[in-house]
Amino acid sequence: MDKAQVIASVAGDLHASEKALDEAITRATTLVQSMIGGRAALNVSPIVGADAQAKALEAIAALSVARQAMVACHEELAKDHRRMGYGVYAGKGEDKIPEGQRPPTTGELRLRAV
Numbered sequence: 001m002d003k004a005q006v007i008a009s010v011a012g013d014l015h016a017s018e019k020a021l022d023e024a025i026t027r028a029t030t031l032v033q034s035m036i037g038g039r040a041a042l043n044v045s046p047i048v049g050a051d052a053q054a055k056a057l058e059a060i061a062a063l064s065v066a067r068q069a070m071v072a073c074h075e076e077l078a079k080d081h082r083r084m085g086y087g088v089y090a091g092k093g094e095d096k097i098p099e100g101q102r103p104p105t106t107g108e109l110r111l112r113a114v
Contacts, residue, residue: 007086014074021067028060 035053039046
């Protein structure tokens with residue numbers, strides 16, 4: 001495996017992990033919505049299932065913390081990537097962007113003030 005393949009492999013695993021966390025958060029929030037909707041549809045007291053709903057919300061909070069950690073991991077890997085002088089890799093079989101040329105953008109967004 002050459003350098004570009006190793007970097008692309010790590011990047012692919014990173015993106016898959018980020019996507020899996022997003023999907024887990026989405027599914028967990030859907031569960032809470034379903035629990036609330038089911039309780040309302042059955043005309044049941046809010047007390048019923050309150051503990052289970054609280055546990056599901058705890059799980060969502062934990063997933064959110066995990067997602068923040070994964071984003072921090074992504075940022076650290078990006079810093080290491082630049083620090084090691086590897087530059088920009090396009091990934092997914094695309095060619096490396098030639099030196100001195102900006103990557104293509106869909107719109108020109110520039111920071112005007114902070």
